[in-house]
Amino acid sequence: xxxxxxxxxxxxxxxxxxxxxxxxxxxxxxxxxxxxxxxxxxxxxxxxxxxxxxxxxxxxxxxxxxxxxxxxxxxxxxxxxxxxxxxxxxxxxxxxxxxxxxxxxxxxxxxxxxxxxxxxxxxxxxxxxxxxxxxxxxxxxxxxxxxxxxxxxxxxxxxxxxxxxxxxxxxxxxxxxxxxxxxxxxxxxxxxxxxxxxxxxxxxxxxxxxxxxxxxxxxxxxxxxxxxxxxxxxxxxxxxxxxxxxxxxxxxxxxxxxxxxxxxxxxxxxxxxxxxxxxxxxxxxxxxxxxxxxxxxxxxxxxxxxxxxxxxxxxxxxxxxxxxxxxxxxxxxxxxxxxxxxxxxxxxxxxxxxxxxxxxxxxxxxxxxxxxxxxxxxxxxxxxxxxxxxxxxxxxxxxxxxxxxxxxxxxxxxxxxxxxxxxxxxxxxxxxxxxxxxxxxxxxxxxxxxxxxxxxxxxxxxxxxxxxxxxxxxxxx
Ligand code: NAP
Numbered sequence: 001x002x003x004x005x006x007x008x009x010x011x012x013x014x015x016x017x018x019x020x021x022x023x024x025x026x027x028x029x030x031x032x033x034x035x036x037x038x039x040x041x042x043x044x045x046x047x048x049x050x051x052x053x054x055x056x057x058x059x060x061x062x063x064x065x066x067x068x069x070x071x072x073x074x075x076x077x078x079x080x081x082x083x084x085x086x087x088x089x090x091x092x093x094x095x096x097x098x099x100x101x102x103x104x105x106x107x108x109x110x111x112x113x114x115x116x117x118x119x120x121x122x123x124x125x126x127x128x129x130x131x132x133x134x135x136x137x138x139x140x141x142x143x144x145x146x147x148x149x150x151x152x153x154x155x156x157x158x159x160x161x162x163x164x165x166x167x168x169x170x171x172x173x174x175x176x177x178x179x180x181x182x183x184x185x186x187x188x189x190x191x192x193x194x195x196x197x198x199x200x201x202x203x204x205x206x207x208x209x210x211x212x213x214x215x216x217x218x219x220x221x222x223x224x225x226x227x228x229x230x231x232x233x234x235x236x237x238x239x240x241x242x243x244x245x246x247x248x249x250x251x252x253x254x255x256x257x258x259x260x261x262x263x264x265x266x267x268x269x270x271x272x273x274x275x276x277x278x279x280x281x282x283x284x285x286x287x288x289x290x291x292x293x294x295x296x297x298x299x300x301x302x303x304x305x306x307x308x309x310x311x312x313x314x315x316x317x318x319x320x321x322x323x324x325x326x327x328x329x330x331x332x333x334x335x336x337x338x339x340x341x342x343x344x345x346x347x348x349x350x351x352x353x354x355x356x357x358x359x360x361x362x363x364x365x366x367x368x369x370x371x372x373x374x375x376x377x378x379x380x381x382x383x384x385x386x387x388x389x390x391x392x393x394x395x396x397x398x399x400x401x402x403x404x405x406x407x408x409x410x411x412x413x414x415x416x417x418x419x420x421x422x423x424x425x426x427x428x429x430x431x432x433x434x435x436x437x438x439x440x441x442x443x444x445x446x447x448x449x450x451x452x453x454x455x456x457x458x459x460x461x462x463x464x465x466x467x468x469x470x471x472x473x474x475x476x477x
Contacts, residue, residue, distance in 0.1 A: 010141070011141075012133055012134075012141035012142050012143040013042070013140070013141070013142045013143070014040075014142075014143050014144075015040050015041065015042050015142055015143070015144040015145070016033070016039035016040045016041060016144065016145050016146060017029075017033050017039055017040070017041045017042075017144055017145065017146040017147075017148055017462075018041075018042050018043075018044065018120075018123075018132065018134050018142050018144035018146070018147055018148070019033075019041060019042070019043040019044070019148045019149075019150055020043075020044055020120045020147075020148070020149045020150060020151055020400070021043070021044075021045060021046075021052055021149065021150035021151045021152060022043050022045035022047070022049075022050045022051070022052065022105075022110075022114045022116075022150075023050070023051060023052020023053055023054070023055070023101075023150060023152055024052065024073070024101070024150075024447065024448050024451050025052070025150030025152070025435040025436065025451045025454070025455065026043050026045065026052070026114075026148075026150035026435075027043075027050060027101065027104065027105060027108075027110055028073065028077060028451060028452060028455045029041075029043075029148055029150055029435065029455050029458070029459075030043050030110050030113055030114070031077065031108055031110065032455055032456065032458075032459040033459060033462065034113060035108070036459065037459060037462065037463055037466075039462070041113055042113060042115065042142060042144070043110075043113055043114040043115065044114075044115050044118045044119070044120050044134075044136055045114055045115065045116050045117075045118060046117070046118065046119040047116065047117070048116050048117050049098075049102065049116060050101050050102060050104075050105045050110070050111075050114065051097075051098045051101045051102070052150075052152050052155070053152055053154065053155065054094055054097045054098045054101060055098060056155070056176050056177075057094060057175065057176050057178070057198075058094055058095075058178045058180075059175040059176075059178045059198065059201070059202050060178075060182070060202060060205035060206070061201035061202050061204065061205040061343075062093065062094035062198075062201060062202075063091050063092065063093040063094060063201060063228070064091055064092055064097060065091065065197065065226070065286075065287060065340065065341045066091075066257070066287075066446045066447070067090055067091060067286065068087035068089060068090065068091060068092040068096075068097075068231075069087065069239045069242075069246065070246055070247075070250055070257065070258050070446060070448075070449070071092065071097070071446065071447075071448060072085070072087075072100065072448060073104060073448060073452070074243075074247045074250075074448070074449065074452055075243060075244070075247055076247075076452055076456070077104070077108075077452075078107075078108070079243075081103075081104060081107060082240065082243050083240055084107070085100055085103060086231075086236045086240075087100075087231055087236065087239075088230060088231060089228055089229070089230055089231060090227075090228050090229050090230075090231060091226060091228045091341070115136075115138075115140075117138075118136045118137065118138055118140070119136060119137040120134055120135070120136055120137075120400050121135050121136060121137050121400065121401065122134070122135045122400065122401035122402070122403075123135075123147050123400060123401070123402045123403070123432075124401075124402075124403045124407070125403060125404050125405060125429065125430060125431075125432075126143070127405060127406075129143065130145070130430070130431070130471050130472050131143040131144060131145060132144045132145070132146070132147040132431065132432070134147065145431060145471075145472075146431045146432075146433065146462060147431065147432045147433070148432075148433045148434075148435065148458060149397060149400075149432070149433070149434045149435065149437070150435045150451075151396040151397060151400075152396060153390075153392055153393050153436055153442045153443050154389070154390040154392055154443060155176075155390065155395075155396045156390055156391040156395035156396045156399060157174040157175075157176045157177060157386075157388075157390060157391070158388050158389050158390050158391045158392075158395070159174055159386055159388060160193075160386075160388055162193075162364060162366075162367050163365070163366045163367065164366040164367040164368060165367045165384075167367065167368065167369050168367050168368070168369060168371075168384060169369040169370070170371075170381060170382045170383055170384065171183065171382070171383045171384070172383070172384040172385075172386065173383070173384075173385055173386065174385075174386040174388070175198045175199075175202060175385060175386065175387045176198075176390070183383065184209075185206050185209040185210045185383065186209050186210075187211050188210055188211055188381075188382040188383055189210065189211050189212045189213075189214075189371075189379075189380060189381040189382050189383075190206055190210040190212070190213050190214070190381060190382065190383045190384075190385065191213075191214045191215075191216060191371070191372050191379060191381045191383070191384045191385065192206065192213065192214070192215050192216065192385045192387050193216045193364075193384065193385070193386055193387060193388055194216070194217075194218075194386065194387035194388045194389065195215065195217040195218070195219065195220060195221055195387075196221060196338075196340065196387065196389055197221070197338060197340035197341075198387045198389070199215070199387035200221065200223050200340040200341075200342045200345045201340070201342075201343075201345075202385065202387055203215055203345055203348050203354075204342075204343060204344035204345055204347070204348045206385070207348040207351055207353065207354050208351075210353060211353065212353045212354075212355070213348075213353060213354045213355070214354075214355050214357055214372070214379050214381065215349075215354065215355070215356050215357065216357045216359050216364065216372070217327065217328075217356060217357065217358055217359065218359050218360055219330070219332075219337070219360075220327065220328050220329060220330045221330065221337060221338075221339065221340055222308075222311055222330050222334050222335070222337070222339040223339065223340050223341070223342040223345055223346065224282075224285070224286065224287065224289050224290070224339050224340070224341050224342065225282060225283075225285045225341070225342060225343075226285050226286065226341035226342060226343050227283075227284065227285025227286065227343075228285075228343055245258075246258045247449075250446065250449050251449065251453075254291070255291065255441070255444060255445040255446060256445040256446035256447075256448075256449030256450050256453075257287065257291055257445075257446045257449075259288060259291050259292045260292070261291075261295065262291075262292055262293060262294055262295045263295045264294055264295060265294060265295060265296045265300070265303060266293070266294035266296060266297060266300075266303035266304075266306050266307070267296070267300065267302060267303050267306075274294075274306060275310075277293050277294070278293060278306075278307070278310045281293050282310075282314065285341070286341065287339065287341070289307075289339075290334070290335045290339055293307075297334060297335055298335055298336075301333065304333040304334055304335070305333075307334040307335075308330070308331075308333060308334050311329065311330070311334060312329045315328055315329050315346060316329070318346040318347060318350075319346050319349050319350065320350045321349070321350075324349050324356050327356055327358050328346065328349065328356065338443070338444070357374065357379065359374065361376075362374040362375045362376035362377070363375050367384070372384070392443075393418070393437070393438040393442070394414060394418055394438055397410060397434070397437075397438075398410070398411045402429070402432070404426075404428040404429035404430070404432070405428045405429070405430070406428075408428055410426075410429065413426070413428060413429075414426075414438075418437075418438035418439055419439075419477075420434070420437055420438055420439045420440075421475035422439070422440060423436065423437040423438060423439040423440025423441075423442065423454075424437060424440065424454060424457065424458070425473075425474060425475050426474075426475070427474055427475050427476060427477045428474065429474060430472040430473065430474040431472045431473065431474070432474075433458045433461075435451055435454045435455060435458070436450060436451055436454055440454065461473065
């Protein structure tokens, strides 16, 4: 049931549940609570459409590192939609994922309970009424028994405090705030700061257009070959016939990916056999190099060293200049930072118009009107792209003034770091549920599968409370 328009002067609109965010998490929550439990639910979404991450991140090259065959709502949402929707590539690009989420929103009739262009500014728990009083930047107020956050783990852009950035006379843009009309790089000198999953996607897209591209690297990442390809009709049909198996494997796996957990140690096989497995995973492309080769890459440093050495060798094969290859080679254990998938990232450094600048060797000292100054040189540029990631996990939650019992702000409660029960709830904040919140496995997993697991836990919990006539729930410290 959609809430009527309500402003600050009126009594707040009563709801069973208020959900923040209309990405995968908020959309599925709306469906479970409204369509399965019959609750009154209002979703508030800051963007103008559904999609969350896939609404905001529209930089060139944005694409998912989970294969499209399993980066979608599972059969728990709808078996029909699995058959109705057809992916066009092994890894879907951002516009296609956004189209998919829009399709689901229409197909499940979700939009009527989502208020777009509406940012939740505060949510205070009224102890006497046992209600969350929620206000928005449009002046609306809601009183909801349950408050559920689906705000994403990586939704508040992180912009480092680079001295002098305000003086830069060119264009500066964070990858998560890409202008709708795009950026024309032709003939321009461009700087990309950061070398995480986003930079690894954006660099090969900008390199062919820019007059010169400077990539400012602090820490190299272990970039696995993605090996994307189009899915023809036969491949798409084959995937559609395997969904029962895909979801049951995914739900029983380590990270929500439909791959069996390997049991073999990297140290118990011969050098030739280890090499054969790494080569096969490398040629196949994707995250299987980490998830599907050996069972002890994250348990034994010695086992992990074999993967690190393999990486060094492959990077040196692709990158022509051995010094550049060395700078691009991580010296820390594989899989201890999220390995991005790359499509032409390493090759980009073989272009005459691409330069790698190692800011550990020569730190950025200032941004000038004309460009970037390191301890060693001046790099005049027309555009600076901040591929510097996000204020992860807590950033977006702290931007909302959330207060629990006795008016305690969540920010103060978590001043020394978040404390939660399974990343879902936190003591002193009754009936507040967080989907893939801090301390949950979150982005270390295939998100749609773990989001569904959280939402189902929350929906089951609410159904239990209602069935038992219990007003509220919260964990003990
Ligand atoms: P990120 O992984 O946090 O990378 C940020 C980069 O900026 C790092 O290389 C970081 O260096 C660098 N950086 C930050 N501050 C800096 C400074 N002051 N000077 C120089 N460098 C600086 O962010 P991201 O690439 O946006 O990716 C975040 C997450 O989003 C990924 O892990 C993934 O979960 C998700 N993602 C997924 C996809 C996909 O599925 N295809 C694509 C993009 C993002 P340090 O490493 O030294 O801190």
